[in-house]
Amino acid sequence: MLTYNPDDTLAHRLDPRSKLAVQLGFAATALAHTSVRALLALSVVTAFVLLIARVPPLETLYAYRFALVFLALAPLLAGLTLGSPWFDLADAGASGRASYRVLLILLVSAAYVRSTPVRASRAAIQRTIPGKPGQLLGIGVALIFRFLPVLQADLRTIRDAMAARLGDERGVLDRASTLGLLGLTRAFDRADRLALAMQARCFAWNPTLPALAFSRTDYPVLVAAVVLALTAFV
Numbered sequence: 001m002l003t004y005n006p007d008d009t010l011a012h013r014l015d016p017r018s019k020l021a022v023q024l025g026f027a028a029t030a031l032a033h034t035s036v037r038a039l040l041a042l043s044v045v046t047a048f049v050l051l052i053a054r055v056p057p058l059e060t061l062y063a064y065r066f067a068l069v070f071l072a073l074a075p076l077l078a079g080l081t082l083g084s085p086w087f088d089l090a091d092a093g094a095s096g097r098a099s100y101r102v103l104l105i106l107l108v109s110a111a112y113v114r115s116t117p118v119r120a121s122r123a124a125i126q127r128t129i130p131g132k133p134g135q136l137l138g139i140g141v142a143l144i145f146r147f148l149p150v151l152q153a154d155l156r157t158i159r160d161a162m163a164a165r166l167g168d169e170r171g172v173l174d175r176a177s178t179l180g181l182l183g184l185t186r187a188f189d190r191a192d193r194l195a196l197a198m199q200a201r202c203f204a205w206n207p208t209l210p211a212l213a214f215s216r217t218d219y220p221v222l223v224a225a226v227v228l229a230l231t232a233f234v
Helices: 016-032 036-053 057-063 065-079 089-115 118-128 131-164 172-200 218-231
Strands: none
Touching: 016 036, 016 089, 016 118, 016 218, 036 089, 057 065, 057 089, 065 089, 118 131, 131 172
């Protein structure tokens, strides 16, 4: 599960605004370039980001396993044709490169999630985007980071309970419908409890957030983010 993991790495010491800038620059250049040479260069950058954040690649890929299924199926479906030759390698290759770019973006985002506290992310967003839009976006990001792991844990609990009752012997559609229905019920219950807890704690739109300040290490990172963004136009 991808959550914040306290550590003393270089990525953990960076200002969250610097890391957000790197993510935006990386995503821009990854979506703009489709050549094999560009993908190799982006792979090196991704490996470096994972290294400085101490993100375990195998654990991260396992956390993204459901997304990986769709990314793997996309080239197969794109290559299928209704007539001869029945499978177009060119279309499959283009879709495969697109899927690989999305995977690289997901890995870079995993480094951000593992190295940035939720409150720091909210502070970075609210201080970058002024007014109510920034507050609303910051609250939304904070709730997603806190709410998704809880929902994932609920789904695992439901799946384990079904398996204990021999539910894994049912048909695929039956299991999927039961898991989806119970998962939605748990999600709505969690949402109601969250709303009640926010009211009980006098939820504030503009609470006291952690102080943010750029250090000497952040400036080279910001330069790298600008360079990544500019390479999208090269």
